[in-house]
Amino acid sequence: MIFFIKRALLDIRDNRFMHLIAIITIALSVLIVSAFVLFFVNASEILNTWKQGVRVMAYLKPDVADSQVLVIKQTILGMPGVEDVVFISREEALELLKADMKRQASLFENLGENQLPDAFEIHMVASARSWGKVEILAREIESVSQIEDVEYGQKWLGRFSSIFNLFRITGFAMGALFFLAAVFIVANTIRLILYSRREEVEIMRLVGASDGFIKAPLYIEGIIQGAFGGVLGVLTLFAAYLAISANMGEGIAGTFFQLKFLSFGAWFGIIICSMFLGWLGCYLSLKQFLKA
Amino acid sequence: MIFFIKRALLDIRDNRFMHLIAIITIALSVLIVSAFVLFFVNASEILNTWKQGVRVMAYLKPDVADSQVLVIKQTILGMPGVEDVVFISREEALELLKADMKRQASLFENLGENQLPDAFEIHMVASARSWGKVEILAREIESVSQIEDVEYGQKWLGRFSSIFNLFRITGFAMGALFFLAAVFIVANTIRLILYSRREEVEIMRLVGASDGFIKAPLYIEGIIQGAFGGVLGVLTLFAAYLAISANMGEGIAGTFFQLKFLSFGAWFGIIICSMFLGWLGCYLSLKQFLKA
Amino acid sequence: MTIHEKGSAPAIRMFHVHKRYGKRNALVDITLDIASQEFVFVTGPSGAGKTTLLKLLHLVEPVSEGQILIDGINLSRIPSSRIPYLRRKIGIIFQDYKLISTKNVFENVALVLEVMNVKRSQIKKKVSSVLRVVGMEDRMNSFPLSLSGGEQQRVAIARAVVGDPKIILADEPTGSLDSDSANVVMGLLKGFNERGATIVVATHDHDIIRSTGARTVNLLDGRLEEPVKAEVEA
């Protein structure tokens, strides 16, 4: 094993030019895929923070006794997907309404009795914030007898969900596409490298080298290339990230939103992936190559 | 010239394997870049449709005569960036308000006099729908003496703009990154191909071929590769687009939003670009190559 | 087939071997025995099939028809995973040398021993000594492309013999060498022959054949020119 690693390293020295190209190619592929993933993760994050605004309002019937309010609150809290329930009395509601509508506040000045209903504001756990789940929850809440009506901004949420779905599907499709493209490009590059070294491989076979003897260092080289390429790619991405988020910082200072970078685990995963990429590139090209 | 094209075609025949790899590489690069551009264009489109919702409300002072309303409307229409101005009388405003707030409609039942102001709803041309421009416009409208107040959803628009900016900057940065990566990958692939053909090039020089004689067919090959790669890339993207938008169709049937594909001009542009890519790859590698 | 008395069983037997490249007949109906420890020359004009014959023996090309046995092993029956092991018993000098241009002289020669899993220290010793014999000891760190034609050929010869093969196939081993160097190389091959190796040399250099006086197999257009009646020796 150590012998093969030694041979792989010697080989990298002997074929610097081509290994450099392989490493750059892997680095760029890693860069593209992980940049897109990062972009996608951040964009999803933004959409998610918007989604957090999604809440369900449940309006109580006018004649519900104060004593029952707590019971109803407990019932709703027990439903799946509910994170928090806040009671909003009719007085609070009027204040909120007035605050919401400063312009039309004059309207409320000569208002008689407060005819607004009491209500619950229901927050949902993140995983339940899909259109379908909110609808199910709304129907469940509506079945509580003291609840008169449930409101959950159907239109807004619907539009939102469809966009989010669109975004997610295209995002996944593109991530997969980019990944496949990266695999292809790396495999092609390694194939080209092996092609330009076919004479060397042929000569090794002629002096009695077994396939294993020939392949082992090539695989090791592939993995080493992958490792270097992965590290290079992630570092470049990190540099780009720093540059962009510095720019962002000025652009929307004090914004509610913070650009995220990949976690350490993800870094590690990417590098493992790109080592795999190097190996796979070798594997795909060698398969076809040693046959011929 | 025809002679060189002939030689280029012969050459492609002689080196099928490597040209195929170059074409695939270019196709994948084109695919990645244009897929991202397509994604970005569509996502921008979504954000833009939201932005369309941005409007400015100008509330008139209570004592403005009906005869003056038209004059003010004309004044506002004359301001830069204004597309359309709709007058909303206090009666209409109340109806709209009631419709908006079905739940709280009971509030308005024992309402005395309608104290809402008359108002203009101002729509802006697309290009002026940035936060900064809206603010400038708002201030200008406010300076009209009969206008009491201008409202333009500052908070919403602000949040929106910052996100849109974020999106745009990262989108551009990533597009540029992907493009550069594509150029590098293509140049590297062509370099590798030329490297594996360095002996042939060297021999041609030895029998008295001038640099031009050697380079011309290589450039033509690069351009042909680029053209093939570009067509292949765009076709693949189109196939992917059809697959995704078919999926979409089911997922959010009857949605307000229609996935867009690239225009014919853009197709053409991409293919031209990828021919340029093939040329550039040749240029970059030959420069370094014929020196050595 | 006459059984040769020198050595025991024939090292190489060819029965009605044909080799076609497409429609071109490179070898036609070759039947030939080479005894163990024999020294044989293969001659013939350009394109006669000398290189093709050696390539068949080294499994570089498959036969189109007929059978070849090396040390009693039928080459058409051997599983491809065994080919490397068979090749390690055969040292071959290619007409175009086939040196690896990204490896230096030492590494090129050492490769044969690495493949056989010889110990590093052992490799160093053997490679140096064989390079000394061909006069390339001081060029150990040079790369093939910076060697003259004759120097490359001598490295190829060193590589062929470094593994102490039982059979040595040499294709024009003195084609790029001046007569002094050629004599050194032929002396080297004769030494191996005396120590038990079977040697087949393809050449068009009649001076060398004359000076050696070994059996000569004559090819013309892929055919044996005269059915080789092996002279009974001793």
Next chain:
Amino acid sequence: MTIHEKGSAPAIRMFHVHKRYGKRNALVDITLDIASQEFVFVTGPSGAGKTTLLKLLHLVEPVSEGQILIDGINLSRIPSSRIPYLRRKIGIIFQDYKLISTKNVFENVALVLEVMNVKRSQIKKKVSSVLRVVGMEDRMNSFPLSLSGGEQQRVAIARAVVGDPKIILADEPTGSLDSDSANVVMGLLKGFNERGATIVVATHDHDIIRSTGARTVNLLDGRLEEPVKAEVEA
């Protein structure tokens, strides 16, 4: 420097030429005139510097010191854009043939004429006729890797002479050829010489030198073995 009477001005003049590869002296202080239309052999043992000498004349390598004039043109002063035009006047046969393996025999030979912008019909005629002379006419569509060593060499020779060069540099042009083919090739070169070409042949084949009887330049370790006193002819 003696002025040769055969031909007018010397075709090739070398003044105190040195060639070093790193620290290695491949050629040391070579001063040599080759008259126009002369036929010269360069000999010497393996590694003596024969190939290096030819490479300097063909501008494959730059000199380390000294001057070379070809047809009165100083090679160290020539701008690199003129090199192709100079090379078109020189036909060269490389020791390792240097055929393009992705092009067939016809295309390899035709390349020389394409470079010179010769008409297509003209190319066809000339290439066929020169391939006929070296006996490779029926292999026009073969690729170099499917040719025997001698066949490749003959293609290389055809390529060197197809452009009717004023100077032919041949590096071991008969190294892979049997004596009959070798004689054909030497006859071909002599024919060109008689029709006005200057010919320099590097070889270690003393049979050929003897049979030709031309001037011989002897190299040893990069030095001229005996200062070549040009014998005054006629």
